[in-house]
Amino acid sequence: MTWENRFRLFGGVVAVIALVFGLTLVFNHRQNQITSYSAQVAADTYTVGADHAGTVVRQLVAEGDTVESGQELFVVQSLQLKEDIANGLEVADTEAYKLNRASGTITYYAVTAGRIDKLNAMQGNSVPAGGALAELTGGERYVDASFRLVPRDYARVETGEPARITLPNDQVITGTVEKVSVTSGADGTVSTLRITSDALRGLDQQTLAEPGAPVIVTVGLTDSSWFAPITDAVNDLLQQVGLR
Amino acid sequence: MPTHDLRSVAGPDELARRELVRNPYSPVMILLTLIATGGIVAYAVFLLNPANRGDALPYSLVIVAEAILITHALLAMWTILAGSKSPRDHAYFAARQVLLDDRPEQDAPLLLDGKEVSVAVLITCYGEPLDVIRRTASAARDVRGRHSTWILDDGRSDEVRDLAAELGVGYLRRLSSGGAKAGNVNHALSQIKTDYFCIFDADFVPRPEFLVETMPFFTDPAVAFVQTPQSYGNLRNFVSRGAGYMQTVFYRFVQPGRNHFNAAFCVGTNVVFRRTAVDDVGGIYTDSKSEDVWTSLMLHERGWRSVYIPDVLAVGDAPETIEDYTKQQLRWATGGFEILFTHNPLSPRRRLTLDQRLMYFVTATHYLTGIAPGVLLLVPALEVFFDLRPVTLGTSFTTWALAYAGFYVMQILLASFTLGSFRWEVLLLSTASFPIYHQALMNALSGKEQRWHVTGSEGRRSSPFAFIRPQVYLFVFLALTSAVAIWRDLNNTQLSLATAWNLTNTAALGAFLAVAVVEHFRPRPAGLPVRAKERPPRRFALLGARTEGGLS
Numbered sequence: 001m002t003w004e005n006r007f008r009l010f011g012g013v014v015a016v017i018a019l020v021f022g023l024t025l026v027f028n029h030r031q032n033q034i035t036s037y038s039a040q041v042a043a044d045t046y047t048v049g050a051d052h053a054g055t056v057v058r059q060l061v062a063e064g065d066t067v068e069s070g071q072e073l074f075v076v077q078s079l080q081l082k083e084d085i086a087n088g089l090e091v092a093d094t095e096a097y098k099l100n101r102a103s104g105t106i107t108y109y110a111v112t113a114g115r116i117d118k119l120n121a122m123q124g125n126s127v128p129a130g131g132a133l134a135e136l137t138g139g140e141r142y143v144d145a146s147f148r149l150v151p152r153d154y155a156r157v158e159t160g161e162p163a164r165i166t167l168p169n170d171q172v173i174t175g176t177v178e179k180v181s182v183t184s185g186a187d188g189t190v191s192t193l194r195i196t197s198d199a200l201r202g203l204d205q206q207t208l209a210e211p212g213a214p215v216i217v218t219v220g221l222t223d224s225s226w227f228a229p230i231t232d233a234v235n236d237l238l239q240q241v242g243l244r
Numbered sequence: 245m246p247t248h249d250l251r252s253v254a255g256p257d258e259l260a261r262r263e264l265v266r267n268p269y270s271p272v273m274i275l276l277t278l279i280a281t282g283g284i285v286a287y288a289v290f291l292l293n294p295a296n297r298g299d300a301l302p303y304s305l306v307i308v309a310e311a312i313l314i315t316h317a318l319l320a321m322w323t324i325l326a327g328s329k330s331p332r333d334h335a336y337f338a339a340r341q342v343l344l345d346d347r348p349e350q351d352a353p354l355l356l357d358g359k360e361v362s363v364a365v366l367i368t369c370y371g372e373p374l375d376v377i378r379r380t381a382s383a384a385r386d387v388r389g390r391h392s393t394w395i396l397d398d399g400r401s402d403e404v405r406d407l408a409a410e411l412g413v414g415y416l417r418r419l420s421s422g423g424a425k426a427g428n429v430n431h432a433l434s435q436i437k438t439d440y441f442c443i444f445d446a447d448f449v450p451r452p453e454f455l456v457e458t459m460p461f462f463t464d465p466a467v468a469f470v471q472t473p474q475s476y477g478n479l480r481n482f483v484s485r486g487a488g489y490m491q492t493v494f495y496r497f498v499q500p501g502r503n504h505f506n507a508a509f510c511v512g513t514n515v516v517f518r519r520t521a522v523d524d525v526g527g528i529y530t531d532s533k534s535e536d537v538w539t540s541l542m543l544h545e546r547g548w549r550s551v552y553i554p555d556v557l558a559v560g561d562a563p564e565t566i567e568d569y570t571k572q573q574l575r576w577a578t579g580g581f582e583i584l585f586t587h588n589p590l591s592p593r594r595r596l597t598l599d600q601r602l603m604y605f606v607t608a609t610h611y612l613t614g615i616a617p618g619v620l621l622l623v624p625a626l627e628v629f630f631d632l633r634p635v636t637l638g639t640s641f642t643t644w645a646l647a648y649a650g651f652y653v654m655q656i657l658l659a660s661f662t663l664g665s666f667r668w669e670v671l672l673l674s675t676a677s678f679p680i681y682h683q684a685l686m687n688a689l690s691g692k693e694q695r696w697h698v699t700g701s702e703g704r705r706s707s708p709f710a711f712i713r714p715q716v717y718l719f720v721f722l723a724l725t726s727a728v729a730i731w732r733d734l735n736n737t738q739l740s741l742a743t744a745w746n747l748t749n750t751a752a753l754g755a756f757l758a759v760a761v762v763e764h765f766r767p768r769p770a771g772l773p774v775r776a777k778e779r780p781p782r783r784f785a786l787l788g789a790r791t792e793g794g795l796s
Contacts, residue, residue, distance in 0.1 A: 005713075008713060012713055016721050017720065017724065020724040020725060023629040027728060030631065150736055151737075152735060
């Protein structure tokens with residue numbers, strides 16, 4: 001065997017070892033993060049409910065309107081309520097509505113900032129007690145992400161851990177794990193993580209952060225294996241030379 | 245020695261009798277072939293079922309590799325089943341009856357259609373050991389039937405010249421060395437004008453009945469050559485057994501089958517040609533290292549008929565070292581790919597029958613089946629490092645195992661049945677051979693000739709590791725990947741199929757490297773010349789010798 005061949009053989013083996021080392025870094029990185037198989041933007045929805053039967057005398061919002069918290073939505077005239085008050089019934093105001101005891105009208109307010117998604121009653125309609133005047137989608141957005149986790153990974157998920165959310169336009173924003181819940185169903189055990197993110201607020205509410213918009217969530221897990229210091233060293237190096 | 249005290253019988257002994265009675269197309273073989281065909285179809289259906297499809301990258305790798313393997317396996321079995329009829333017809337036996345005119349002497353004239361025909365036996369030499377040439381030349385001289393014997397010495401050795409004089413055979417040496425073996429034979433043909441000529445490589449010792457068995461076929465004026473198998477007498481180490489048995493299915497079943505497609509091709513030695521046929525195509529083809537297949541192709545394009553008989557009429561040597569094996573396989577594979585790229589048999593410009601087109605296309609693409617295992621070896625690593633699986637996780641292990649066994653286990657069973665036993669050497673050697681075929685593909689594409697970096701000092705054999713660097717790299721890769729795979733499985737508390745495959749592949753390649761290590765440290769046998777024998781073309785075909793690649 002010539003020296004040239006010995007060098008080639010040696011160089012090739014070193015290159016293969018380097019390759020496997022690089023691949024192992026990739027592998028370990030993936031082992032220490034979990035990626036959702038299904039995730040979407042979600043928001044709380046509220047129903048503006050009529051506590052007292054009556055007639056909508058003023059409708060102050062239209063479907064699709066954006067409203068501030070505390071904004072007036074409807075004024076409902078209730079003869080029944082007027083009569084009850086006249087008869088000495090004590091009725092208190094709530095966060096959602098205020099009464100005009102003299103005229104027997106009830107003014108309904110938005111309890112949260114958001115958008116009127118559906119209008120159930122128009123000006124002039126009568127509403128029964130307990131009926132819905134409108135559906136209000138809250139302005140606060142979060143992400144619900146589903147994962148299939150092996151027990152070892154499930155144990156490593158903690159609230160307060162940072163998460164990365166990849167939006168439909170490939171924009172990546174960061175968030176925090178808020179809540180972890182787990183359900184067992186026909187397709188195995190599914191862990192659901194609620195991710196909150198301040199960055200969601202700044203987004204276009206109509207498209208990217210629309211409830212139901214599909215996203216991908218990856219959550220980093222703490223690497224406690226013997227390989228962690230090596231990964232850290234490589235990451236530090238990459239950072240130092242400006243590649244990361 | 246018989247172990248009984250029964251009276252001995254005159255005539256053939258038990259072994260010879262069994263050989264006479266042996267039926268290569270036994271009903272069990274045909275049944276196995278049919279079951280294997282069913283297994284192949286089931287496996288193909290399993291792979292193509294969208295419900296089983298996994299991630300795109302490994303899935304497409306597996307589909308491409310398995311498509312090549314499956315197509316060739318099906319074509320091979322078709323060829324085998326097509327070949328159950330002997331090429332010896334009534335005219336052959338009639339001609340054979342009068343070939344020697346009942347004259348018992350060794351050099352009785354050979355009579356075809358009542359006329360004496362002249363035959364030359366040519367032995368091509370290129371630096372082989374003297375005793376090897378002596379063995380072959382004296383056996384060639386003693387073949388029954390009147391003929392002349394010639395040593396065509398491209399090694400230009402005076403010792404060989406003296407040997408020829410001593411044995412009383414002709415000796416030819418040429419000034420140039422162009423065209424390698426084909427050039428050597430063509431040079432001889434310019435000096436020796438006989439009606440027929442035989443070619444033997446220097447290490448292939450013909451049996452006395454060689455001409456008696458082959459010449460009667462030429463009573464058919466369309467027959468251009470009669471080819472007999474290569475048989476090996478040196479199956480004494482791992483490489484020679486692997487390389488030798490690798491050819492068995494080809495010589496026992498594939499070539500006889502190709503007879504019926506009129507596409508049995510010449511394998512460079514143990515063959516007798518009709519001189520006028522070779523002249524008709526301008527001599528032995530010189531533009532390829534695989535002059536044998538190319539010459540056959542040219543003859544078939546000119547409408548000639550070829551005959552192959554599966555009777556062993558000459559015994560030679562299979563390569564015994566990794567170096568010889570690598571060079572041999574590289575030469576054959578390059579020749580096959582050359583046909584594919586420069587002379588595609590499916591092109592409408594070729595004047596071939598559809599039967600011949602298909603068979604030569606099989607020849608031209610055969611060595612892709614040697615590259616496929618290399619692709620499959622990488623599939624488990626994709627799962628280990630990237631979680632990319634060729635088959636979806638939803639597929640149950642049993643379903644997968646059944647489909648997989650339907651193809652691979654049946655192929656191995658069939659091959660084992662035809663070889664008489666399971667030859668693990670073939671399986672290991674073919675697993676480790678894919679870099680050779682890949683190299684051949686690259687060489688054929690670029691039109692370059694292979695150069696080896698093996699200018700070791702004179703008199704010392706070069707180490708096998710000079711030829712198997714890719715195998716060493718892959719072994720290191722697989723071994724390290726196995727370690728990562730085990731770590732991964734421990735983390736996930738679940739054994740994965742990828743790990744099992746990867747360990748199997750590592751072990752297979754490791755065994756091959758162990759052979760190389762032994763070969764590296766083995767002292768060079770005394771008496772072998774420095775210049776190893778180059779360029780004796782043999783030919784392919786392994787049917788069941790497949791790699792355990794990796795579906796997971």
